[in-house]
Every structure is written in C-alpha cells, then in structure tokens.
Amino acid sequence: MRPEAVVALLAEPTRLRVFSAVVLGASTLPAAAEAAGVSAKETAVALRRLQGGGLVVESEGLLAARTGHFKDIVRDTRTTEEPERHGYADEEVESLLRTFVRDGRLVRLPSQWGRRRIVLQHLTHRTFSTDTTYDERSVNEELKVWCEGAGTDHVTVRRYLVDLCLLGREAGRYWLRTDIQPAL
Incomplete structure (x- = not known):
C-alpha cells in the first residue's frame, strides 16, 4: 500500500476516528460507532472505505485493524530514501x-x-x-x-x-x- 493511499484514507476525521476505535479494540460496528462518537450510519460508511482500502478487515463478523501496512511503508521508505550526506569523504x-x-x-x-x-x-x-x-x-x-x-x-x-x-x-x-x- 502506498503512503499516499493510507494518508488519503485517514485524512477524513470520521474515518480516522473509526479506524482508531477499531485499533483500540472495537470489534463490531456498534462498538466502533460508540467508541468513535459518531452515528452508526457514518461508521458504516467509514468502515466500507477502510475495508476497501485494506486498513480494516472483517472476519466472522468481527472487525480488526490491519496495521502491518504502516511497518511496510516505513520499511519501504527507509530502503528507497537516500541517506543524508553532510559533505565529508570519510x-x-x-x-x-x-x-x-x-x-x-x-x-x-x-x-x-x-x-x-x-x-x-x-x-x-x-x-x-x-x-x-x-x-x-x-x-x-x-x-x-x-x-x-x-x-x-x-x-x-x-x-x-x-x-x-x-x-x-x-x-x-x-x-x-x-x-x-x-x-x-
């Protein structure tokens, strides 16, 4: 997953709140809505987008956050990023x-x-x-x-x-x- 896609998914405040609720353990739509402090309808819309983007999965009726993307992004960024140079030959x-x-x-x-x-x-x-x-x-x-x-x-x-x-x-x-x- 590209960093820009993750940022785009989490840039909308309601989606960010719903994602945070899932990360913190809300495993159902009603629990996520309550923890995020948004309506069930807004939570459902946010969850659809988060699932479509691969940040949330649903298995056997329970929601779970997929946070491995963050480690992958950091790892990819580190390997492609040129190390900072200060101008010394040594x-x-x-x-x-x-x-x-x-x-x-x-x-x-x-x-x-x-x-x-x-x-x-x-x-x-x-x-x-x-x-x-x-x-x-x-x-x-x-x-x-x-x-x-x-x-x-x-x-x-x-x-x-x-x-x-x-x-x-x-x-x-x-x-x-x-x-x-x-x-x-």
Missing part, C-alpha cells in the same frame, strides 16, 4: 553525523568526547564564518536553530564550543577559531 564521519545530526538539527550530543568534538566541529563550521565576530546574542540565536528539539540546550552547546576551542571568546565577542587544526 564514511565514519558521515555515519557519525547521520546518527547525531538530522535535517540540519542536532538530535543529541554523543557522550564520547572525540565524537562530540566531531559533531560540534561540523555544527561550528556550518554555522559560523571565519571572517566575522559575533556577539553572544547572535551565537545563541544560531545555536537555538541547531538545538531545537534536541536534548541539549544552546547554552550548553555554546560552552562546549568555547571549551573545545572551536569558538574563541573575549569581552562578549565570539569568533570561529582557525588556529586549531580540524579533526574532520
């Missing part, structure tokens, strides 16, 4: 960054310092320019974008960047350090 670095950086966001920081340094160095070189100095507010704004949804806050990341000598800091001004050899 496959170990690419693999590390795919683990901790997704869609331009920091997922979380590695616990090992060597790995953490590589991830933070990637973040630093993608965010800051060598010929610019930044005030603390600008650094925070840039890092907030990376840390949105991560388990680490931007202030912690900023401290790590200074501690690992990736950013220099003096008198409230920050700059990308170029005097340190990159690990990447």
